[in-house]
Amino acid sequence: MAKFPGSGTYARFAAGALALAAVLGFRVSRAGDYHPITATMSDRTVVLNGRQLTIGEVVDVARHGARVDLSPGARRRSADAYGLLLEAAREGVPVYWFNRGSGADRQSQVFSGDPTSPENAKRLAARELALFRRGALVGLGPEIEDESVVRAMMVVRANTMIYEAASPALTQRLLDLLNDRITPVVESRGTVGEGDLSQFMNVAATMVGAGDAYYRGVRMPAALALKRAGLEPLAPFGADDSALESTNAYFTGLAALMTYDAREALSWADLSYAIDLNGMNSDVAPLALPVRQSRPFKWLNWDAARVLDMIRGSYLFDRDDKRIIQDPESLRASSLRQGSAWQAWAQMRDDLSIQMNSSDHNPAVRVGASPGDSWELDTPQLRQFYVKGGPLSHGEHGYVLSDANWDPYPLANDIEAFTIALANMDAAISQRILRFNSTFFTVMPPMPDVPGKADSYGLTRASDFDTASLMQEIQGLIDPVPPEGDALVGNVEDLQAQTRLKVRRADKAVADTVDLLAEDLLTGTYWLDMRKLQDSSRTFGPAPTAVWSAFRRVVPFKPDEALALTRPVATVAADFIHDHPADTFYGASAKAAR
Numbered sequence: 001m002a003k004f005p006g007s008g009t010y011a012r013f014a015a016g017a018l019a020l021a022a023v024l025g026f027r028v029s030r031a032g033d034y035h036p037i038t039a040t041m042s043d044r045t046v047v048l049n050g051r052q053l054t055i056g057e058v059v060d061v062a063r064h065g066a067r068v069d070l071s072p073g074a075r076r077r078s079a080d081a082y083g084l085l086l087e088a089a090r091e092g093v094p095v096y097w098f099n100r101g102s103g104a105d106r107q108s109q110v111f112s113g114d115p116t117s118p119e120n121a122k123r124l125a126a127r128e129l130a131l132f133r134r135g136a137l138v139g140l141g142p143e144i145e146d147e148s149v150v151r152a153m154m155v156v157r158a159n160t161m162i163y164e165a166a167s168p169a170l171t172q173r174l175l176d177l178l179n180d181r182i183t184p185v186v187e188s189r190g191t192v193g194e195g196d197l198s199q200f201m202n203v204a205a206t207m208v209g210a211g212d213a214y215y216r217g218v219r220m221p222a223a224l225a226l227k228r229a230g231l232e233p234l235a236p237f238g239a240d241d242s243a244l245e246s247t248n249a250y251f252t253g254l255a256a257l258m259t260y261d262a263r264e265a266l267s268w269a270d271l272s273y274a275i276d277l278n279g280m281n282s283d284v285a286p287l288a289l290p291v292r293q294s295r296p297f298k299w300l301n302w303d304a305a306r307v308l309d310m311i312r313g314s315y316l317f318d319r320d321d322k323r324i325i326q327d328p329e330s331l332r333a334s335s336l337r338q339g340s341a342w343q344a345w346a347q348m349r350d351d352l353s354i355q356m357n358s359s360d361h362n363p364a365v366r367v368g369a370s371p372g373d374s375w376e377l378d379t380p381q382l383r384q385f386y387v388k389g390g391p392l393s394h395g396e397h398g399y400v401l402s403d404a405n406w407d408p409y410p411l412a413n414d415i416e417a418f419t420i421a422l423a424n425m426d427a428a429i430s431q432r433i434l435r436f437n438s439t440f441f442t443v444m445p446p447m448p449d450v451p452g453k454a455d456s457y458g459l460t461r462a463s464d465f466d467t468a469s470l471m472q473e474i475q476g477l478i479d480p481v482p483p484e485g486d487a488l489v490g491n492v493e494d495l496q497a498q499t500r501l502k503v504r505r506a507d508k509a510v511a512d513t514v515d516l517l518a519e520d521l522l523t524g525t526y527w528l529d530m531r532k533l534q535d536s537s538r539t540f541g542p543a544p545t546a547v548w549s550a551f552r553r554v555v556p557f558k559p560d561e562a563l564a565l566t567r568p569v570a571t572v573a574a575d576f577i578h579d580h581p582a583d584t585f586y587g588a589s590a591k592a593a594r
Contacts, residue, residue, distance in 0.1 A: 041060050045069055046069075047069050048071065050074050053159045055260050059152075062253070062257060065181065068178050083394055084165065090115065097363065124238065131204070131236075133205060133210045139186070139202055150186050153253035157174065164359065170236060173207050173231075176231055181215065193497035193500055195248060209221075242361075246362055247360055248408045251408060251499035254503045254507065255503050256352060261507070262422070264581060269425060271547055274311050275540075279530070283326060284317065292304050298343075302339060310542070322443055327435075328431070328441055330431035340421050362404070363403060364401045368396065370397065385401050387400060407495065415502045422506075426474050430471040460562050461526045466570055470515055477505045477508055519573070522555070525548050528548050529557045543586040
């Protein structure tokens with residue numbers, strides 16, 4: 001981007017703005033209710049190697065304070081990429097966003113020759129420091145209020161930055177921020193989803209002691225946070241601004257947290273469906289093997305078999321002449337809708353794993369690549385980007401190539417597809433909740449025959465109004481974000497993915513789904529009690545029984561006991577789901593059938 005301080009794309013962040021910020025001390029805050037993490041895993045270390053970071057590990061670091069380190073191989077690969085970048089400039093190879101500008105300045109020569117020569121080194125160090133300091137002034141609020149979100153984006157970047165030409169000091173500083181719980185103040189907006197530049201410019205500012213940061217949950221000037229952790233401000237060099245900022249790790253970190261929560265929501269959807277089948281005294285034929293074999297979609301049949309296993313041993317497998325031959329479609333088709341949501345989730349999970357274990361940086365720095373590796377590399381056009389290798393790269397050769405790797409597809413599409421699949425699942429859930437109001441399907445009235453108290457038993461059932469309200473919210477989240485193409489930065493950056501909007505919609509849809517499942521849990525467990533009142537010998541299968549028993553300790557069935565609750569019953573039910581992982585009641589993990 002910029003050539004040297006005061007020039008290029010960053011010129012809009014003038015020295016006067018920096019002076020004003022210095023006077024203010026960066027103490028003006030627009031933050032709302034900040035949510036620090038509870039570091040329950042600070043004795044655990046996640047070792048990053050650029051290839052095997054999992055969603056669960058992102059959550060452990062982001063939400064539970066696990067520490068991070070790089071494997072020896074990852075440190076070596078990162079150092080080699082940095083050396084190759086320096087050597088490329090020494091050999092006169094044009095490198096985007098280093099010895100050439102970026103964006104609209106991509107054809108401008110920033111410097112020539114050896115970047116470590118006294119003159120170039122002094123100018124580069126000053127340039128990088130100025131760019132890092134300016135990071136405190138960029139972005140669009142409100143500030144991110146959840147420490148876990150900032151930590152998620154930083155751990156993803158620490159893993160993917162292994163592939164970029166980051167200085168060893170920059171690489172270590174990103175680990176330091178995570179391990180010492182120095183969490184930068186980061187603005188939530190300002191990215192167009194095609195590179196989360198502003199968010200990581202905010203991180204850059206903290207590294208050099210500019211702006212504000214949170215030290216173990218307490219807000220203070222970043223310089224003070226570094227001092228309390230025993231760290232000196234970073235002295236960035238080379239193309240450290242590019243190596244840190246050119247990434248989609250904000251979006252990817254958000255996606256990792258959302259995907260983790262989505263798995264839990266889908267697992268609870270299966271549990272609540274198993275409860276509803278028992279509550280409705282359903283015909284289980286739609287889940288039977290011959291039905292599944294008639295339509296061999298892997299994830300649909302996996303889900304049907306999973307739910308069937310949850311209700312193994314239920315009274316539903318005993319003959320009941322009063323059981324109707326066919327449930328409402330919302331119950332019959334729930335495993336199809338839920339299996340389809342699982343399928344969309346699995347695709348999203350798989351592409352997310354690739355996204356957070358590979359490079360989304362421009363340019364691509366490939367140590368060890370040779371002209372003979374592929375025919376196009378041995379053409380005059382691409383040979384100009386070949387680095388022969390020398391003292392700055394410790395003899396390593398390779399290529400430094402411009403690319404479009406920060407275009408965040410296919411994951412951006414996967415997230416919208418999952419949101420739509422989730423909403424279609426939720427439509428079935430909301431409808432089956434309402435079908436419990438019909439004696440045509442239940443074949444018994446919805447209230448126990450208790451003189452003078454029958455209506456009071458409805459205290460712990462779902463509200464039709466709440467159910468409809470939630471479904472209306474979910475419907476409003478599924479319209480895809482319109483594809484956008486504004487010609488920005490001198491008409492160079494003319495695509496925008498708006499991934500921030502896409503993942504935030506998905507995250508809200510997951511949260512709304514959990515609230516809808518809480519309504520379903522209220523309804524289903526209520527009807528388990530009703531079926532027990534109808535016939536005390538009935539059993540429901542191990543998973544529904546375990547949920548029902550645990551839930552009744554929190555939300556009693558009897559109205560006199562339920563009145564002792566001090567919060568809305570739907571909130572209590574939602575908290576129960578949040579506090580009890582589905583695997584507590586049914587441990588089979590979500591894996592595709594082989």
